Amino acid sequence: MATIIHVPSEDQFLCSICLDVFTDPVTTSCGHNFCKKCITAHWDNSDQYLCPMCKMVFNPRPELHVNTFISEMVEQFRQNSRQEVNSSSSELRAAKAGEVPCDVCTASKLKALKSCLVCLTSYCDAHLQPHLTVSGLSRHQLIDPVENLEDRMCREHNKALELLYKSDRTCVCMICTVLDHKNHNIVPLKEEYERVRAELRRTGAELMQMIQER
Numbered sequence: 001m002a003t004i005i006h007v008p009s010e011d012q013f014l015c016s017i018c019l020d021v022f023t024d025p026v027t028t029s030c031g032h033n034f035c036k037k038c039i040t041a042h043w044d045n046s047d048q049y050l051c052p053m054c055k056m057v058f059n060p061r062p063e064l065h066v067n068t069f070i071s072e073m074v075e076q077f078r079q080n081s082r083q084e085v086n087s088s089s090s091e092l093r094a095a096k097a098g099e100v101p102c103d104v105c106t107a108s109k110l111k112a113l114k115s116c117l118v119c120l121t122s123y124c125d126a127h128l129q130p131h132l133t134v135s136g137l138s139r140h141q142l143i144d145p146v147e148n149l150e151d152r153m154c155r156e157h158n159k160a161l162e163l164l165y166k167s168d169r170t171c172v173c174m175i176c177t178v179l180d181h182k183n184h185n186i187v188p189l190k191e192e193y194e195r196v197r198a199e200l201r202r203t204g205a206e207l208m209q210m211i212q213e214r
Helices: 036-044 068-093 125-133 174-179 189-213
Strands: 025-027 033-035 114-116 121-123 163-165 170-172 186-188
Touching: 025 036, 025 068, 033 036, 114 125, 121 125, 163 174, 163 189, 186 189
Parallel strands: none
Antiparallel strands: 025 033, 114 121, 163 170, 163 186
């Protein structure tokens, strides 16, 4: 039957010399634990071989061996900590239904913060960083995350469809307005979207009122 090892808290795995989690933990004869490198360096720079915790003096200098039991417990603690961090990160940042996922993430798709109209890719916080720091990428046009970026680009000029040709309800890019539709009635696509949405809301409110009156 397998033995169940209870993993204590982080405080019980901290070396009193470096104040970090043990690396190759060793145990002195007085019962205190230290990183092997830490206690070795401490004794190399000291006139006496004493325990930094209880000041017990050792003579001759003890030969140190890694405490395998504590080492296994430390490794289990590290694994548990990594799993908790990964789980917490996924829960906090994973894309939910209705949100745009990052196109670069391979495992758990995280929520995208921005979409690039040049790369035609949506990025989460981590994968967006090159666009914020690399000079060549920083010139790319970033917008709030949207899905189906290819459908929002002009196939002829490879620019964002930001304008609407009202006569035939055709979406066009800025270059289209100069080359093809400069004399036509063109409005910003976002402005027309807001106008249509407001109109639909008014119509819905009127219908609800008519239903209630009847």
